[in-house]
Amino acid sequence: MKRTMLLVLVGAIVMCSLPFLIVGLFSSGSRYYLHLVIQTLIWAQIYTAWALMGRFGLTSLGHGAFTGVGAYVTVMLWNWFGLSPLVGIPISIVLAVILAVMIGYPSFMQRIKGHYFALLTLALVEFVRLCIVGLRDYTGGSLGTQPQRYGDGLSFFAVQFETNRFVAYFVVLVIWTFTLIVWQKLNNSMDRQALEAINEDEDAAAAAGINVTYEKLKVTMISAALTALGGAIFAQYQMYIAPESISGLNVSLSIVFGVVAGGIGVLLGPTVGAILTQSLSEGLRVFAQSSAWLTENLGTRALSLDGIIYGVLLLLFIIYMPKGIVGTLLSSRKKQK
Template identity: 45%
Template sequence: MTPGRALGLALAALLAAGPFLPLGGMKEYGLHVMVQIFIWSFIGGAWSLMGRFRLVSLGHGAFLGLGAYATTLLWNSWGLTPWLGGVLAVLLTAVVAVIVAYPCSRFQVVGHYFALVTLAVGEVVRLLIIAERNWTGGSLGVSLRPAGRDSLVAMQFADKRVFYYAAFVLWLLGLWVWARVDRSMARSAMEAIGEDETAAASVGIHITRFKIGITVLSASLTAVGGVAYAQYISYVNPDTLAGIGVSLRIVFAVVLGGMYSLLGATVGTALTIALGEYLRIVFGLRFIGMAETIYGLLLIVFIIFLPSGIYGSLRDLVQRLRSAPARAEA
């Protein structure tokens, strides 16, 4: 067993044992933060599936919102279990993803254009939610209709530990998918697309199919994340689950962590959530906006000084340290 794998297993064991650790009064809060980290890391990982192939989406809020709202509204209006509602929501998201991805890929909408098209999709979903206020609750959002008791069918539980384990499993699932995509044949092909469209085309890769495939996968997983988040928070709101704000936050976390590594999204998400929570505790209700101000400022600083993310910058540093003695010998 390699040291890296041993460390990973130890960490996974620690995370699995998390709810039983003696945290005293901090327990509920600690679990809450961890659930958020798991879910948003999962969503970040889903975003990075596309991002690493230079499909920079600024509209993942759309997929998140579709997942969350479809499930919530199906449950509230018709009492459809989120298990089934979630499947329908993910299918709906996949269809939307195809509608966006097919023409983008067909007409070579790339770079800034792709980012702005996806941004428009995110805004369309947010505005549709607000416009259809009769049954979506508009910009005030809508609460999940309580089932009244713990219910597997309604996916509602009073005990945070249930959500903790569910989110933990979801996170592991996300890592597994990420690693699968990373390892599969698609990897070299898609990276070739990132590098040079014509070169990839000449070796016989169907670019359109790959781009659509990866977009649908990324969007569907994001919708799953939206379902999970909505069930956990039991309240959906167009500004926290759709639109530019949330889309940018997802991208920030991933770029901060490093989008080319398995744990990049997790590291970045954990860091931004920890930072956000810390600032919230420090300022509390005293200086409204101050926590977010510092958050924004730090993000700018991070992007300027750690352009390849925390993981990438650490790797560069290690490489430089390793090559420095080698050069001294030569």
């Protein structure tokens, strides 16, 4: 227990000191590197929210729908009605939870699971994306849109941190930490044991007195709420959203890949997965821009190569490292002991 508390304390000190270390080490490019860290933390929070469901066999390919609802509802309420994101974000979370109930309740009542549930959620994300594109007069369609800037770009009322990435970092850090706490609370609760039993055998779990539909629906609602929160924060930080960047199928698949790669059943697994995916995406972007051959032969299509690489790596992780990076390291450590 003392060792765990010490590790948590050291981790907290490191995370709180990180932006200052970045400024000290990269004085000229500190804004760029801090941006990468913030972006990684946002996706780490979203990945962790997905893992709340995914670790119990509830494989959703539709979490891009919840990030899209979180982002677009918040931005639309601000742009069209002047409603502060402090109010808009809770509204978007409620709508995401309602959407989760609408898709989850009938699915769980009808005992739809496995690849059928995955296909159902896949249809959900495409439905939300098409709604965003179809309502182009309000959402900007496939071209995307951005929140209207308030004042000098730094406002608590408008939840905008464009001119101060230190503020953005600590806001995102708090949200990421909160999501980790939710993950850990669930992991230490009776709900985890119930969900594990349901994942093994629904009939046996129901015979033991577990309310299968209630348990599955509860974790789905929590996961959807936290995912929508991440989507809303992404929109407020990036100050630009588009269907393909926050609500497309690629978003859902990258979430799944990141969690599987990092370790679906480990607290920091999704965070490690986010570091991997963001490093891969940014590294490919820089390489594509600096490579004359890729620019001449593929043009902007080179930037979409990350999807192909994700697919290949996902297969390799599933075959050779099913527990993910963190899970495999922990298992190896236990074997050595």
